[in-house]
Amino acid sequence: MDKYFHSVTLDKDLCKGCTNCLKHCPTEAIRIRNSKAKIIKELCIDCGECIRICPYHAKKAITDEYEKIFDYKYKIALPAPAFYAQYNDVNIEILLYALKLLGFDEIREITVGADIVSAKTNELLSSNNIEKPLISSSCPAIVRLIKIRFPSLIPNILPFQSPLDIIAKKAKFETAEKLSISHKDVGVFFISPCAAKVTSSKVPIGIPESYVDGVISIAKIVQEIAPFYSKLTESGDDFSQSTASGIGWAKSGGESHELHSFNSIAVDGVKNVIKLLEDLEDDKITDIDFIECCACTGGCVGGPLTVNNTYVSQANIRKLIKKYQREPSCFNCNEEDVSLSLSIERDTILKLGSNMSESIKMMEAIDKLAKKLPGLDCGSCGAPSCSALAEDVVKGYAKESDCIFIYKEKLKTFMNEMNLLKE
Amino acid sequence: MENANLKLHYNVDKKDFINAGEASSSVKKVLRKLGVNPECIRNLAIAMYEAEINMVIHANGGTIDVDISPECIHVVLSDSGPGIPDIQRAMQEGYSTAGDNVRELGFGAGMGLPNIKKYSDDLKITSEIGVGTTVEIKVNIPS
Numbered sequence: 383m384d385k386y387f388h389s390v391t392l393d394k395d396l397c398k399g400c401t402n403c404l405k406h407c408p409t410e411a412i413r414i415r416n417s418k419a420k421i422i423k424e425l426c427i428d429c430g431e432c433i434r435i436c437p438y439h440a441k442k443a444i445t446d447e448y449e450k451i452f453d454y455k456y457k458i459a460l461p462a463p464a465f466y467a468q469y470n471d472v473n474i475e476i477l478l479y480a481l482k483l484l485g486f487d488e489i490r491e492i493t494v495g496a497d498i499v500s501a502k503t504n505e506l507l508s509s510n511n512i513e514k515p516l517i518s519s520s521c522p523a524i525v526r527l528i529k530i531r532f533p534s535l536i537p538n539i540l541p542f543q544s545p546l547d548i549i550a551k552k553a554k555f556e557t558a559e560k561l562s563i564s565h566k567d568v569g570v571f572f573i574s575p576c577a578a579k580v581t582s583s584k585v586p587i588g589i590p591e592s593y594v595d596g597v598i599s600i601a602k603i604v605q606e607i608a609p610f611y612s613k614l615t616e617s618g619d620d621f622s623q624s625t626a627s628g629i630g631w632a633k634s635g636g637e638s639h640e641l642h643s644f645n646s647i648a649v650d651g652v653k654n655v656i657k658l659l660e661d662l663e664d665d666k667i668t669d670i671d672f673i674e675c676c677a678c679t680g681g682c683v684g685g686p687l688t689v690n691n692t693y694v695s696q697a698n699i700r701k702l703i704k705k706y707q708r709e710p711s712c713f714n715c716n717e718e719d720v721s722l723s724l725s726i727e728r729d730t731i732l733k734l735g736s737n738m739s740e741s742i743k744m745m746e747a748i749d750k751l752a753k754k755l756p757g758l759d760c761g762s763c764g765a766p767s768c769s770a771l772a773e774d775v776v777k778g779y780a781k782e783s784d785c786i787f788i789y790k791e792k793l794k795t796f797m798n799e800m801n802l803l804k805e
Numbered sequence: 806m807e808n809a810n811l812k813l814h815y816n817v818d819k820k821d822f823i824n825a826g827e828a829s830s831s832v833k834k835v836l837r838k839l840g841v842n843p844e845c846i847r848n849l850a851i852a853m854y855e856a857e858i859n860m861v862i863h864a865n866g867g868t869i870d871v872d873i874s875p876e877c878i879h880v881v882l883s884d885s886g887p888g889i890p891d892i893q894r895a896m897q898e899g900y901s902t903a904g905d906n907v908r909e910l911g912f913g914a915g916m917g918l919p920n921i922k923k924y925s926d927d928l929k930i931t932s933e934i935g936v937g938t939t940v941e942i943k944v945n946i947p948s
């Protein structure tokens with residue numbers, strides 16, 4: 383798999399080359415080239431902001447087709463807790479039963495993994511010798527953001543796998559053993575609120591391999607079960623293991639809420655997260671033990687592949703929390719099934735030149751050019767801001783005259799010269 | 806290798822609490838693009854931020870000159886504020902003359918100067934009462 387694989391992609395035919403996504407991308411990963419948006423893959427974190435903002439629906443998340451589940455002998459669905467929030471007054475048992483009617487043989491809830499991570503985090507926070515504050519590791523868009531933009535904060539990332547990765551591995555191998563079949567015959571499918579989880583399943587960070595075989599969007603599943611879901615009244619089975627604490631992870635504040643005796647904060651929305659991490663990097667944030675970060679406003683219920691209104695979903699989660707007040711069951715997990723086994727590498731993509739001297743020279747040139755540009759950040763040149771254009775020009779990706787103001791000046795000079803010649 | 810230096814200049818407004826820290830965050834962005842190692846950037850950002858804030862809180866703003874070479878980052882912050890009567894004392898942890906109005910904003914723990922010392926490789930303060938203060942911070946870039 384390409385190291386820079388991304389779920390978020392552009393449908394060229396639908397793109398009109400407007401500047402909506404350009405101006406909105408929190409990592410400035412988009413340029414307009416030849417009247418079409420272009421995603422700079424090294425900078426994209428798959429947060430999905432462009433999917434939300436594009437008025438022409440030209441930005442898409444590549445997910446797996448639901449039919450892919452039939453490639454496997456034994457099919458397991460891993461519903462994200464945000465899935466439960468799509469329905470008002472949901473009965474989780476019935477909802478999970480609907481998944482079985484779709485063809486899944488078994489359901490393993492992500493909420494169980496969430497409870498495991500909460501327990502491990504509480505344990506870790508009580509120990510000494512850790513880099514505080516810890517930053518949650520469950521949102522892959524945020525982990526990628528830290529890799530690219532805040533490499534000095536990599537040591538603060540919670541050293542545990544996401545609830546999804548933990549459950550995926552358990553589901554695959556426990557089932558293979560139980561049924562005495564090859565783990566390759568067990569298909570593990572995540573029902574996802576976002577594109578970031580698709581990317582992390584293909585190009586995982588901190589673990590050598592992801593055991594998620596496919597990622598299907600929540601929106602797609604909602605659509606697939608729509609014809610029969612409302613007619614279901616009984617599940618015939620009591621198989622949900624969800625707890626209030628695990629369900630709470632679906633919304634911002636859920637993960638940190640479980641760290642009762644520690645001082646934690648929860649930040650949601652990429653731009654807010656960036657602001658907070660800047661402050662953290664500058665040592666402006668003190669006495670905080672844990673920072674929960676969600677790329678999506680409202681938490682995973684605000685994911686770009688969900689259908690219900692984020693705030694209604696939050697209310698639904700609150701209702702479920704009241705309903706599912708019960709203790710998590712005990713799960714025996716080996717350390718290696720929970721911990722991140724690979725160190726998270728720094729990305730050096732923001733670096734200008736191949737060495738300091740070269741970078742300094744380029745920076746000088748950028749500064750000089752930026753002063754010449756009008757500073758309107760209008761986006762007409764195809765870069766998100768005047769300073770971004772200046773950088774693109776110096777790097778050789780754009781030209782000065784892409785700026786319409788500079789172009790006009792040049793045109794004027796040219797016309798004057800022509801007139802002089804005529805005279 | 807040819808000598809490369811990048812010089813940056815900033816004016817810091819007096820009593821502008823809201824935008825205080827803009828210069829250090831702008832320097833941080835530049836350093837990131839130069840590929841300076843993250844720990845170095847962090848040390849510089851913390852030290853420079855504290856000095857920048859001091860200029861806003863204790864003096865009437867001033868100017869900042871940053872000189873970046875492949876070997877080190879050199880920052881000079883000059884103000885024409887009241888000056889520091891006893892620099893040794895000001896350097897002590899917990900010493901602060903900050904008034905209640907700024908303490909309410911979370912400043913005035915008397916940790917700024919000690920932190921600058923901690924996070925920089927070299928710190929020089931010169932000050933004259935009634936004339937102003939110059940704070941020079943150096944952070945080395947390991948090759």
Ligand SMILES: Nc1ncnc2c1ncn2[C@@H]1O[C@H](COP(=O)(O)OP(=O)(O)OP(=O)(O)O)[C@@H](O)[C@H]1O
Pocket residue numbers: 855859860862863864884886887888889895896900901902903911912913914915916917918919938
């Ligand atoms: N630029 C300056 N001009 C005049 N006085 C200064 C200047 N910088 C520091 N001081 C004096 O030195 C003292 C100690 O500074 P320091 O930064 O250590 O603490 P503080 O600014 O008072 O509190 P903190 O930095 O923890 O918010 C200040 O209270 C002030 O009296």
Ligand code: SF4
Pocket residue numbers: 428429520521522523524575576577578579675676677678681682683684685686
């Ligand atoms: S906050 Fe949740 S839904 Fe949004 S990108 Fe992160 S993991 Fe995905």
Ligand SMILES: [Mg+2]
Pocket residue numbers: 855858859913916917918
């Ligand atoms: Mg201070």
